[in-house]
Amino acid sequence: MAAPRQVERPLSPHLQIYRFTITMAMSIIHRITGIGLYAGTALLAWWLIALATGPDAYAFFLTVAGSWIGKLVLFGFTWALANHLLSGLRYFWWDAGLAFEKKTADIVSWSAAIGGVVLTIVIWAAAISLRGAM
Amino acid sequence: MSKKDMRTPLAKILHLGSARSGTEDHVVQRATALAIAPLSVFAVVSIVALVGADYETAHAYVANPVVSILLIALIGAFVLHMRIGVKITIEDYVHTEGLKHFALLANSFFSYGIGLACIYAALKIGFGS
Numbered sequence: 001m002a003a004p005r006q007v008e009r010p011l012s013p014h015l016q017i018y019r020f021t022i023t024m025a026m027s028i029i030h031r032i033t034g035i036g037l038y039a040g041t042a043l044l045a046w047w048l049i050a051l052a053t054g055p056d057a058y059a060f061f062l063t064v065a066g067s068w069i070g071k072l073v074l075f076g077f078t079w080a081l082a083n084h085l086l087s088g089l090r091y092f093w094w095d096a097g098l099a100f101e102k103k104t105a106d107i108v109s110w111s112a113a114i115g116g117v118v119l120t121i122v123i124w125a126a127a128i129s130l131r132g133a134m
Numbered sequence: 135m136s137k138k139d140m141r142t143p144l145a146k147i148l149h150l151g152s153a154r155s156g157t158e159d160h161v162v163q164r165a166t167a168l169a170i171a172p173l174s175v176f177a178v179v180s181i182v183a184l185v186g187a188d189y190e191t192a193h194a195y196v197a198n199p200v201v202s203i204l205l206i207a208l209i210g211a212f213v214l215h216m217r218i219g220v221k222i223t224i225e226d227y228v229h230t231e232g233l234k235h236f237a238l239l240a241n242s243f244f245s246y247g248i249g250l251a252c253i254y255a256a257l258k259i260g261f262g263s
Binding site: 031034035037038041042044045048049051052054055058059078081085088089091092095123126127130131 | 164167168170171174178182183185186189192193196205209212216219220223244245248251252254255256258259262
């Protein structure tokens, strides 16, 4: 019985071999923000359960949400939602067989990336201006 | 009449090939996304409007039947959407059989658990005095 011969087989290229493209970055970010939002649903559940439980539980929720770390998490959640939403709209376009041109796909992806940041700032500006300084 | 079967004999006895249900996750993912897009805008606008509001105001707002129904619809679509999203991520990256099945099960428990908790709370707010 001869030992199996070790052959140096070529491996498929990994991430570092590819040039950066916005479509690639947005694809990765889409998945990461999706997982972030998945974990963030626990916050939505906490908000609703606190509201269903009573004033004390709700006050505790507001204290945590209003702390600097709470605001940071909520800000991240807002951006993840805005980015995932706009980024996700691209898939409807692509499902319809549209916007596959390299240049078009890049423009659409950059728009989603920038739009996500703009939308996040707009939402927070609206929240702050509606209720004064938080 | 019969369509030409492109599968090899080995693939046939291994039951490989289309089970006519391969696109279900994809279709549900897009359908729920279509529902979530406008509903999440509504939820964000609502939450922004409730920033700084006291308990009674927030409770009365969510207790409004239209708000309750829209929130429950959002949560339902959200749960289905996020369960599939994480399911396909696990299927992409976790290749150890046992661990994969454990992760898929944990994913379903978390997703449906969150959904159940949110819907129960929303109903309690809506039906409560």
